[in-house]
Amino acid sequence: MGDVTVRIAALNVHPIKSCGGVAVREALVIETGLEFDRAWMVVDERGVLVTQRELPRMALIQPTLKQLDMVLRAPGMLALHVALDTVEAPVQVTVWNDTVKAYDMGDLAAQWFSDFLGRKVRLARFDPEQRRLADRAWTGPIEAETAFADAFPLLVASTTGLDELNQRLAKAGHEPVTMQRFRPNLVLDGLDAHGEDHLDEIVFQAVEGPVRIKLVKPCSRCTIPDVDPVTAQTGHAVGDVLASYRADARLDGALTFGMNAVVLEGIEATLKVGMPGAATYRFE
Secondary structure (H helix, E strand, C coil), X not given: CCCEEEEEXXXXXXXXXXXXXEEECEEEEECCEXXXXXXXXXXXXCCEECCCCCCHHHHHCEEEECCCEEEEECCCCCCEEEECCCCCCEEEEEECCEEEEEEECCHHHHHHHHHXXXXXXXXXXXXXXXXXXCCHHHHCCCCCECCCCCCCCEEEEXXXXXXXXXXXXXXXXCCCCCHHHHCCCEEEECCCCCHHHHEEEEEEEECCXXXXXXXXXXXXXXXXXXXXXXXXXXCCHHHHHHHCCCEEHHHCCEEEEEEEEEEEECCCCEEECCCEEEEEECCC
């Protein structure tokens, strides 16, 4: 048994990097994290990633995953249907420092995104034959694959961590925020505020067998948590409040919220909301 029992309070998939997320009741674990998570990415004319950091309007693009396609909606736009089993020309794209193989999703998708975002962009899908590995400085001997996520397959946060932030925001005279701003894959109940900081491994008993994940690196935060996911308005309240109590010595004082994680066991198993997990603490 683990040191503490946690429960999956929410599961989120973000199909297109930096666009809206999808709350799901269950999610398949694959080599790169959760199925369809960060499988697509918006790129500029040079094939380089585009994110909410420069185009906050991306937050307003809301995907819905259907059986055969992904339906994209955005204010003032007709819905765009993107087939889940179809790609077009192979391309190379750049996600941060990695240039990887991908597939262009065609002119219709490119036009839709360009029209909404107000600059020429295209939509690319990660090539599943490509192996993009998380930073071995944090994963050690583990070769953890990831798709278009910033650096790691999974992001884990706690409901109590958000509660703590919202209490501090209220004291500072600000409105509460939702977990959407932090874009985690797994949201856990059963921990003290930011208790995920101190976890080593979590084991979930799925129908197909155990799913074992290891928490490897605090998630440093850029400006995206200060983009309102409903309006795309930008501010600085979240960053300011995090700066008052979440400077992380492990990352030279960077502001952190949530923990990056890798999959040790359980590929092709299904995680479900409400599922309990046995978590162990890291010896520090």
